[in-house]
Amino acid sequence: MTLAVHKLCDSLGYSFNQPELLQRALSHRSVGSDNNERLEFLGDSILSYVISVELFKRFPKIDEGGLSRLRASLVKGDTLAVVARELSLGDYLRLGPGELKSGGFRRSSILADALEALLGAIYIDSDIETVQGVILHLFNERLTAVNPDTSLKDPKTRLQEYLQSRQLALPSYEVINITGKAHAQTFSVSCRIEGLDKEVVADGSSRRKAEQTAAQLILEKLDSE
């Protein structure tokens, strides 16, 4: 291991038994077949499990919809990219020539994926309790800062407040399709915002769920602009 990699292990609070796993976790697919994509698959599910358990324990009064929203805010790509930057993960990434030239080591999606891969690699190198400890260490402040009051508003409410604060028209929801037999129906709902030229369609097992998903999709579009 190089001195730089020792620094990364210090920040993580974890030292690899098999340094080749760390190398792979830091290898973007642009470097070739020995890359971090499978480890990312693993790390993604481990992170979601660890955060779910932690939220379940910390917030005994919050319902399932609220827990899902809190989890989504903690494990979304933007949050992971922030954590990755705190670890200076970009300094350790291995990228192919094209990605190097275009500044891939600064790109949020590449950083977020590498963080997940790193968690997957720690799991393979150790066990679930160890990686759980690393995750809680990395996310401790964020978990403590979680504010259920603001994070827990549902997407339709947040969309409405967003639009009102900008004096824009309110969204209109419309069921455009219902498929499937009774009790196993899928509702397709469109959400449109007059004057903003935004429309999305989302599916759900109820009209309410489809509307919430549609509102979430529009919020993400507005967010990314």
Added chain:
Amino acid sequence: MTLAVHKLCDSLGYSFNQPELLQRALSHRSVGSDNNERLEFLGDSILSYVISVELFKRFPKIDEGGLSRLRASLVKGDTLAVVARELSLGDYLRLGPGELKSGGFRRSSILADALEALLGAIYIDSDIETVQGVILHLFNERLTAVNPDTSLKDPKTRLQEYLQSRQLALPSYEVINITGKAHAQTFSVSCRIEGLDKEVVADGSSRRKAEQTAAQLILEKLDSE
């Protein structure tokens, strides 16, 4: 515990230390506030983690996209409902009067949710290794039967084969919107099938991903009909 519940614990290969957790896992939200929704949230993430790890180990040659598709086929609601029916979970459910009357104990979504809640309850009652053992016991045959060759075809390929086998028109994909800055764009793609009156719109971080998601949505619609 009643005799019936003993039978369920036998099938699961797990006996609860805190029977009230089992009761809660079997309580649909229609019975009131002490229901299984929070346990379902927990069980869902545990199941996904356990299946991800197992697939990662069993299929060292399969890439991340393939692993994701295999996982989706194992943890989707339809599969969970089959497992729940094998456990006769419907016989143990606690439902409110309305759900009872409309046959809620036979409904796939209620059964699938209860199975996830049961896994969450076992976790709270024991530890992750124990619930991992229960999940691998319940999914063992399905994991062994996984055929990467057929399961691993991507949604666009499967949709094309489905339509061709029925001599229907092939789908047409069209990018209808691109939002976000370079390197963080969201592509909205529509997928339409001439003569079937089917159209969906899906988002993705690349045109290819959005097309695959749209194909998956149409496949699910066709499946549910």
